[in-house]
Amino acid sequence: MPDFVKDNHLFHNPVEFAMSKIGGTYKMPILWRLKDKKWRFSELQKSLSHASDRMLSKALKELVEDGFVTKEIFPEVPPRVEYTITDRGQKAIPVIEMLRNYGLDLLQEFEVEHPKR
């Protein structure tokens, strides 16, 4: 696999390219939630409580630009926006699922403790 260029950015392997599209802290968690149903911005915000709205907004915007998610704006007051996963986004779900399961295995191996709550 030779190097290649996309959007004026240099990549060295397919994994690097994939991670540029669905990597980062929030994109996979977002796609994972959109797997089964539409979500509103505020619902995602509540679910991904550790994400600032700026980061959430940024991740969603890129996912929409790259065609993994569609955005629907309802001209109401107050405004309502719904995010839906696309076919391209659905193709990422098995990858995310495998990464999830692998992460769960690793957690076992490293004997991670869960905090009391």
Next chain:
Amino acid sequence: MPDFVKDNHLFHNPVEFAMSKIGGTYKMPILWRLKDKKWRFSELQKSLSHASDRMLSKALKELVEDGFVTKEIFPEVPPRVEYTITDRGQKAIPVIEMLRNYGLDLLQEFEVEHPKR
């Protein structure tokens, strides 16, 4: 999946934990190369030509510390060091392979052009 703590660092989901172990620019390419055989530092350096030796050294060190790779030092002059994948590292290979194939699919979809050489 609740949040959890490991090595004084907070994680929010299994994917995030997995990526903290095998993510970053160089770890997967390294593991992928070690899949079938031992590699010397200089061989990895030559193969991952875009990685500075500092970055390569850093990634290898973390992979060794986390038990994905073992390091064997031969007391010769000049010194020789060989890196070998462990069982834990082998478990990452199917994940990397899936991510690779997914990346290749995405490259097709996005119709990435390869530079002339």
Next chain:
DNA sequence: CTGCATCCAATCGGATACTG
């Protein structure tokens, strides 16, 4: 409600120089 602007802190990665 949805999200952008601005500013800032932390992390990541590159360049260079140097050592056992």
Next chain:
DNA sequence: CAGTATCCGATTGGATGCAG
């Protein structure tokens, strides 16, 4: 040959304030 030390720029992510 196989790294480490140092310095620096780029990128990522958080906090706050504000706007349609």
